[in-house]
Every structure is written in structure tokens, then in C-alpha cells.
Amino acid sequence: GENVEQHPSTLSVQEGDSAVIKCTYSDSASNYFPWYKQELGKRPQLIIDIRSNVGEKKDQRIAVTLNKTAKHFSLHITETQPEDSAVYFCASGGSNYKLTFGKGTLLTVNP
């Protein structure tokens, strides 16, 4: 089955800096790559997603890039703010109706 590796497991940045989280996947048939944000004690919520026919997607301070050849995708957060502090999960989806999640990255933005 699909395997998703996510790095780093923890990331600490200063407010205003950029943060980058990277994921790799194993199934070449995967075609959907969402990112979820989970605040402490809350449910995961989608923040951005990308499909395999697109190389990059931006939404304000958040961007995601996808390299299908290398089977990796990344989340980029610019101008980080304390409210960006949370656990971020990448995921991979394909034709088998399943989402496989990475193990998560705890992002801490220090004021």
C-alpha cells in the first residue's frame, strides 16, 4: 500500500520567517495531495491541496509544490504568525478511495 513520509517531525521558527514541510509518497498512481492543519485538541482541517496535473498552488501565505517524478510534495508557509502554530499533516490519495497520512509536523512559531 501507499507509504507517506513526512519531515521534519518538529519545526520551530521565528515569527515572520518561512516554514517548509516536506513529504514523499510511494504509489505512482497517487494523484491527490492535501495538507491538513490540526490545532491542539481540535479536528484536522484542510488548508490547501494539489492535484497531480498541477506543479504548484498558492493561497495567500501558503503554497504547495509537487514533483511527480521524484514523488515528493512540500508545504511552504511565508511570513509565519503565532496562529500558524499547529500540527500539519500531508496526505496522499489515489484510485483506491483512501487517504494515507504522514505522521505530522509540529510547527511552533515563536513571537
Added chain:
Amino acid sequence: NAGVTQTPKFQVLKTGQSMTLQCAQDMNHEYMSWYRQDPGMGLRLIHYSVGAGITDQGEVPNGYNVSRSTTEDFPLRLLSAAPSQTSVYFCASMLQGLNTEAFFGQGTRLTVV
């Protein structure tokens, strides 16, 4: 729209007890799934359903049963609770099986003693 609703929010069970975690969605989503979340392990798929009457196993199905008699409801049954099933459980639904946002319930924190 209430979205995805899970009950209960918290539960303590004794080893060997059984219980059902409830999940309901009012978005007419075809696809529903159950995940468990353990520290450092991410979200792992337990069971999923692509429509009423259809269920299948995910990554960690042992010790759990599901059924899908209606589009709205997808209960998760613990047959004989074990301490290894202590976890936070999330139900999720999607409009389609592919390439759409998964909406999560608020989670159930289960402790088995």
C-alpha cells in the same frame, strides 16, 4: 449543516468491554472513514465505506467492526476493548472518493483501562 458529528467526545472503558462510536454526516457524502490518531503516528485508517452497504478494511482494522446501513451514519464498534485501543478516533466524510476535501468530526478520546 452540522457537518460530521461524533459521539461521545470522551469515553473510558474497561478491558473487555464493547462499545460503539457514533458518526453521522448531513452533507450527503458517499465516502466515510474512521481514523485513529496516536502520538507520533499520524492518522491511520481503520475502516472506510464508499457508500451504503459497502465497507472495507483500512490499515489497522483488527478489533473493530463497521457497518453502513444509511448514507448518513457510519458507526465504529469495538468488540472487546484492549488498552492498545486507547486513542483519539476521528470520523471523516468526503463527497466523492477522490480528490475532494475530507471533513472530520470533532473526535472521540477513548481510554481503555
